Amino acid sequence: MAKNLIPEELDALIKEYLTDGVLTDKERQVILKKAEGMKLDRDEIDLYLDAQVQKIDQATDAAVRRQKGKACPHCGAYVSQMTDKCPECGQFITPEATKELEEILDNLEEALINMKSGKDFDKNKAIVERYERKARMYYSSHPKIKALLVEVDNEKSSTVKQAKRNAFINGTIKNLKFWCVFPAIIGLILFFGAFKTCSDASNINKWDENDHIDSNALSQKNDKMDQAFMLGIVGVAFIGVAVGIYNVAEDEKKEKEKGKKKKKEKNN
Numbered sequence: 001m002a003k004n005l006i007p008e009e010l011d012a013l014i015k016e017y018l019t020d021g022v023l024t025d026k027e028r029q030v031i032l033k034k035a036e037g038m039k040l041d042r043d044e045i046d047l048y049l050d051a052q053v054q055k056i057d058q059a060t061d062a063a064v065r066r067q068k069g070k071a072c073p074h075c076g077a078y079v080s081q082m083t084d085k086c087p088e089c090g091q092f093i094t095p096e097a098t099k100e101l102e103e104i105l106d107n108l109e110e111a112l113i114n115m116k117s118g119k120d121f122d123k124n125k126a127i128v129e130r131y132e133r134k135a136r137m138y139y140s141s142h143p144k145i146k147a148l149l150v151e152v153d154n155e156k157s158s159t160v161k162q163a164k165r166n167a168f169i170n171g172t173i174k175n176l177k178f179w180c181v182f183p184a185i186i187g188l189i190l191f192f193g194a195f196k197t198c199s200d201a202s203n204i205n206k207w208d209e210n211d212h213i214d215s216n217a218l219s220q221k222n223d224k225m226d227q228a229f230m231l232g233i234v235g236v237a238f239i240g241v242a243v244g245i246y247n248v249a250e251d252e253k254k255e256k257e258k259g260k261k262k263k264k265e266k267n268n
Contacts, residue, residue, distance in 0.1 A: 021056045073101040075141040104135050116159055184242035190235030198228035
């Protein structure tokens with residue numbers, strides 16, 4: 001709504017209420033009620049008030065920034081716009097230093113997030129340490145750098161422990177899958193032995209030449225069948241052990257992937 005469409009009486013009331021830079025709800029309602037009495041659109045007046053308050057806020061913010069001046073990239077203290085040397089830390093304030101500080105903040109935070117995700121851990125850990133050294137060397141007094149370095153110290157410790165744990169789990173999974181091969185092979189050998197023994201037992205003739213049962217032959221046949229049975233049972237046990245070890249390895253792998261997924265969702 002154009003300012004020239006605001007009646008002088010209402011405009012004077014708005015200026016009076018905005019003298020302190022704040023428009024309370026009660027003052028807004030008084031203005032809107034008066035506007036309605038003048039047959040003015042309530043919504044348009046409300047939008048006009050919002051625009052006037054926003055202008056005051058912007059002007060106030062600009063004045064505060066001018067008063068504070070610029071921030072020293074080394075220690076974070078506010079100094080005059082015309083000052084080239086910070087009176088707090090004694091460092092020179094240059095555009096290059098400000099740009100480098102922004103670069104460190106952006107890259108250190110990004111590398112820290114990537115390191116926490118576990119992806120390319122060694123690479124991201126090296127990037128974190130590179131920017132960390134530069135931050136400690138030149139900008140350790142800056143409050144943002146101080147807070148970020150505390151976070152880096154905490155996260156590095158926990159992330160390194162997690163990386164070692166993941167490496168141990170990965171090694172364990174690989175070893176488990178490797179070791180499950182041995183009981184599987186032994187089980188198959190025993191199965192083959194049981195089949196061969198059973199075959200040998202079936203070839204033993206328990207009848208003699210007079211069609212009478214040969215007790216010795218029958219005893220050998222029964223012994224062979226018992227051996228085949230035992231070999232089969234032990235073979236099944238070894239294969240069961242192999243399957244169990246493999247399943248444990250797979251469960252560990254799934255748990256690890258689930259943990260990574262949860263961590264990724266949390267970071268996002």
